[in-house]
Amino acid sequence: MTTASPSTIAQPVVVLTHYLPPYMARVLFHVREQVPGLKVLLSIDQEPNRHFGDTWQGLDVSVQKSLMLRRPWKHSAGFQEDLYVHFPYDTYTQLRRLDPQIVFSYELGFRSLVSALYCKRYRRKLALCVCVSEHTEQGRGASRGRLRRWLLKQADAVTFNGPSCRDYLERFPGVQHKLFHFPYAASDLCRYEGPVERDARDDFTLVCIGQLTARKGVLEMLESLCTYATTRSNQTIKLELIGTGPLQEQIRQKQLPSNLTVNLHGHLDYNEINSRLSRCGVLIFPTKADEWGLVVNEAMQAGIPVIGSCYAQACTTLINPGTNGWIYDPLIASSLSQQLDKLLSMQHDALTEMRHAAQSTVKSITSQASAGNAIAMFRSLL
Template sequence: MTNAVPGDGLPRVAILFHRFGPYHISRLNAATRYMAVIGIEFSGADRTYAWNDVGCDANLFPRWVVSPDIEAEHVPTMIRKVSEALDRAAPDAVAIAGWSHPGALAALLWCARRRIPAIVMSDSAEIDENRRSWREAIKRRIVALFGAGLVAGGPHRRYLMALGMNNALIRDGLDVVDNDHFAAGAIAARADAKALREGLGLPRPYFLTSCRFVAKKNLFALLAAYRRYRAMAASSAWDLVLVGDGPLVAELRAAISGHGLESCVHLPGFRQYEELPRYYGLASAFILPSTSEQWGLVVNEAMAAGLPVLVSTRCGCAEDLVRAGVNGYPFNPFNVTELSEVMQSVASANVDREAMGKAGQVTIAEWSTDRFGRELRVAVDGALASPRRAPDRIGRWLAMLLLCRTERTDG
């Protein structure tokens, strides 16, 4: 891939994420239909997600990396490297994932100094955590430095508005996946179901959960609800497959054993992007029980694959994607009884799960990678059309103060 940016006559937009996984690549590729994209990764390494590196051959845009491991950089060096990358890109506008990471703050300050419009890409919502008034006051000053926003959905739009952004400058469609990848993969898996089940060691039928094994995913409550469901369903009970890995894996195995569920709860481990559609395709329903989830892209994946979805009301996607009794059921993640009952409901012989899955596919078709590109372009146009006023000095000062605080903390 050369450094030449295609798209004559289109705005040049630098789009910044921490590290590109397959989800980011598909979104940015779609965005090239609407703007001249320069993709910038803050870091070549990610200490949270174990996705394989997506090679540059998959890109329809130039792709640059600020640092091999940005978490290891001292703040002055990181600011210099971010600034150099943006100077090289020479964008008309910059889309930045979030406002809290030091790299995002460095990019925002670069935009403020050069009066280049910045678009915040955010899936933060009011319910994500306990909000403190003094922190929210700081965020309002930071958000005031952005010219527009691209958010995940309804709860995220309301939160950005609460932080002071004009609703007319906010678009949604940030958290999308390549629906075709999961739909086609699920169809292929179902066409070869018997051989795949044997090869992957998967039961029939089963509930599927795919996530990192960390506390907020609420997997211990899921196990308790599943045990209760099995008691109600008796011999017709489905199995449970937990795809993923993480620091709680040993405790989960112990809990599975403690509940006496070793024969019906399966842990196939972490699976790469290209493997996931098989697990969706062979499943009968999907569950995301998180107590806190900014969106929940796995719900998009499951819906694209044609599955009914059981989604915690604490997941950011629940409001926009889940319709009770139509494509699945929302539930209170703190109520084990309620979760067990929606499991029983979706597994009932009286429920048309195929119709639910098709209804979900209709809904998720509106949340495509094309939507990301199209709505980001509208946000870019809105930011470019807004008057270029001098950026808020207090906001710039606070952003720099947060960067310096990061340096003291990391040091």
């Protein structure tokens, strides 16, 4: 018979979330090293617009009985995007079966509502994982606000992913003393292992990684690059565009100035992305709304400075302008051009310093460290 290590948490913990992307899977994998009774309930194995593959290795995962609806998200930043909303209707039954001491539920919707009712009925501890920013939550309806207020009141602990998320949560009464930092961290299985230094010929090669949708701001970025190239005919500009989405064909057919090259790569796996990053100089992240933006972490870990949107919490949190990147407003046509001028005026040695600064910025933000924060929260609840 084996006994648990004194450092482990013996009580069972259940995590409920929609699906399991690689970065989240690795954090939970490290959590399970200290919480052997950890079980994960998913609303769906993977949403239709995701291409993760199998990420469940080393975890005890079950897919729930769930309904999935598609609804439009209209934002004041001027985009509309379909979101998938999940209703895992066997949540209460699953929690009764697993009988956890702690329920850790992602988001402030249906699964967290049922989790809260279960914890209230059986006197279990409820932790809520909240991943928002003040910008993404603009225009949310009053009924959603009332539900969130009630859920946050029921919770014994609430996690936040960054400063803007914390500021948003602190608007709700009684939440401040419940807060725990639970940051996004790039997967430790998908890390860039190449050199930080780049060939000088790649210093100004731009790369953009993400879904090709209206929310991600890729069309506005491309239009700004066209304008920039047209007004600076002696400057050659190269963009590597990695990702898929409904705007892919429109981007492919875009007429470009002769001094602007756009290479459209489609979907790449992490190994292919890392290989591509070794030949790129700077990431552009042009999103109109992102509650974080993990690609910023991943780029910095690869030694790539970031020209990032002010509407992504990762950018406003991690970028120190002029040190490891620059922040711009993708809704202002001239804003990207101003940051490109700063980039293109830099010498190779100065850019190399920025690369090391970028990597240093995220050095401590690891899967293991994020897992440690979650484990500390669980211990505080027992």
